[in-house]
Amino acid sequence: MITLDGLTKVFPAPGGGDPVVALDGIDLHLEPGRVHGIVGRSGAGKSTLIRCLTGLEKPTSGRVEVDGTDIAALEGDALRAARRNIGMVFQHANLLDSRTAARNIAHPLEIAGVPRAERERRVAELVELVGLSGREHNHPAQLSGGQIQRVGIARGLAAEPKVLLCDEPTSALDGSTTRQILRLISDLRERLGITVVIITHEMAVVREVCDTVTLLKDGKIAQTGELVDVAADPHGPLSSELISLPPAPTGIDAVIVNCDYGDSTRFRTSEDLIRAAEAHGAEATLVAGTIETIGGRQVGRVQLALRNASGAAISAESLASYLAELDAAGVVAKEETA
Ligand SMILES: Nc1ncnc2c1ncn2[C@@H]1O[C@H](COP(=O)(O)OP(=O)(O)O)[C@@H](O)[C@H]1O
Ligand SMILES: [Mg+2]
Secondary structure, three states: OEEEEEEEEEEOOOOOOOOEEEEEEEEEEEOOOOEEEEEOOOOOOHHHHHHHHOOOOOOOEEEEEEOOEEHHHOOHHHHHHHHOOEEEEOOOOOOOOOOOHHHHHHHHHHHOOOOHHHHHHHHHHHHHHOOOOOOOOOOHHHOOHHHHHHHHHHHHHOOOOOEEEEEOOOOOOOHHHHHHHHHHHHHHHHHHOOEEEEEEOOHHHHHHHOOEEEEEEOOEEEEEEEHHHHHHOOOOHHHHHHOOOOOOOOOOOOEEEEEEEOOOOOOOOHHHHHHHHHHHOOEEEEEEEEEEEEOOEEEEEEEEEEEOOOOOEOOHHHHHHHHHHHHHOOOEEEEOOO
8 A cells, every 4th residue: 555665855954064864765565454553763754754655745765655656756736636545643633723523524625625515424424433423513622632633533534545644643642542542543444444554652552553563763664564573573673662661670689580572482471481490490480571462472571580499599500591591492581780
């Protein structure tokens, strides 16, 4: 549905210094009907990428193909027509305060010259689709943050686009509202078969709704793939960002070992890690950790406290042999150093 081919965007330096390479040869293919996450720190190039996808920004070089059309090569009416295929949802819906929810949803249809009867039919459909029934005559001041974002999503879907681009759609919402909006987005993908691209800095968003994830770093792709594969690769940069480790436990008199597992065939669960310690003369206790099951596979970042049978510290030899066994089986294991 979306293919980026050598996408590069260079901005002249504002002060006349070195130019800024915001996107540096991005090659990416996003399949139709799925939810794709694009993540990265501030300055990684996420907004530039989304602006290139909408045709707002012309690439310095490369192709931006959306549904078979090279957006970067279009101008004027042809670009405007292609852009109707792309719906946008922003962090802040920026609704018109003087209009009701329904009339905010109708706004892009009015601009596109859709006749009144068809517009009303479409708005009624959208109100139902995004779960705003009963609230359609409220003004923005009478809507919650989540309801306002539902209006924003309905407005983005008004022209029946094939692609919905969401730029930080939940960054201004609290946790439970975020989950409701993400559920709505997955539901829309199911019901409409639409392709969704979500730009976010929130790993929780990626974990909850994305089928694939791409990490941008300094304008390049640092990692990309199916969420299950990316999250389970303990050596990749994203797994440590997707699954956060709680702060190290305090007041424990034992050797603490941090373990990241997910793609090991030998260590599939934290219990496997605990059991294996015995063979090295150690007793392991799980003292902190985050364990998730993504696509049926357990992925975890855990901290184990290791003691010997009498509760004293384990020997350096025991520790080294245990760590070597974990390492050989694909678990990233390190002693926690204070
Ligand atoms: N119009 C512009 N002119 C000059 N530099 C820009 C412009 N837009 C973005 N940049 C630079 O490009 C890089 C990527 O920016 P951006 O795409 O906004 O990143 P993100 O959205 O991931 O935070 C940054 O170094 C930013 O300063
Ligand atoms: Mg940005």
